[in-house]
Amino acid sequence: MFIGTLNDTSILEHIHPLIADALRWVAAHRDDAFTPGQTITLHPGKAVVKYEAAAMGPAERARLEAHRRHIDIHVPLTSEETIGWRPVSDLKNQLTPYDPEADIVFFGEAAQALVPILKGQFAICFHEDAHAPNIGAGMHRKFCVKIST
Numbered sequence: 448m449f450i451g452t453l454n455d456t457s458i459l460e461h462i463h464p465l466i467a468d469a470l471r472w473v474a475a476h477r478d479d480a481f482t483p484g485q486t487i488t489l490h491p492g493k494a495v496v497k498y499e500a501a502a503m504g505p506a507e508r509a510r511l512e513a514h515r516r517h518i519d520i521h522v523p524l525t526s527e528e529t530i531g532w533r534p535v536s537d538l539k540n541q542l543t544p545y546d547p548e549a550d551i552v553f554f555g556e557a558a559q560a561l562v563p564i565l566k567g568q569f570a571i572c573f574h575e576d577a578h579a580p581n582i583g584a585g586m587h588r589k590f591c592v593k594i595s596t
Contacts, residue, residue, distance in 0.1 A: 511579045
């Protein structure tokens with residue numbers, strides 16, 4: 448998992464140019480009005496941004512998830528969001544079969560680390576990163592960017 452700020456994304460050009468491009472878009476549009484559930488296509492078939500209004504909950508109830516075809520980027524817009532993390536290679540308790548259409552699988556283990564992501568920051572979750580988003584209290588709004596690999 449890679450953590451950074453929306454003010455400094457230059458290194459991401461070397462990791463994946465679509466990640467850097469998507470985060471520049473997020474930085475330019477984070478204060479715009481969106482409808483929860485709205486999806487913005489940045490690059491057809493390659494990068495989308497989902498605007499979410501999500502209820503947060505305690506870490507004990509958060510389920511780790513992982514993806515095989517997409518990189519997830521979580522960007523809290525209204526308040527801090529904690530994301531649980533653990534390497535996929537460490538997981539043995541698969542709760543659901545991998546769903547190729549939704550590109551998601553859930554696991555039963557607890558997160559190894561809890562990482563607070565502040566407003567103005569982002570967390571990039573690669574295929575190797577099992578992650579449990581939306582840990583905290585109350586409701587929040589966020590962008591979840593999906594980059595196809």
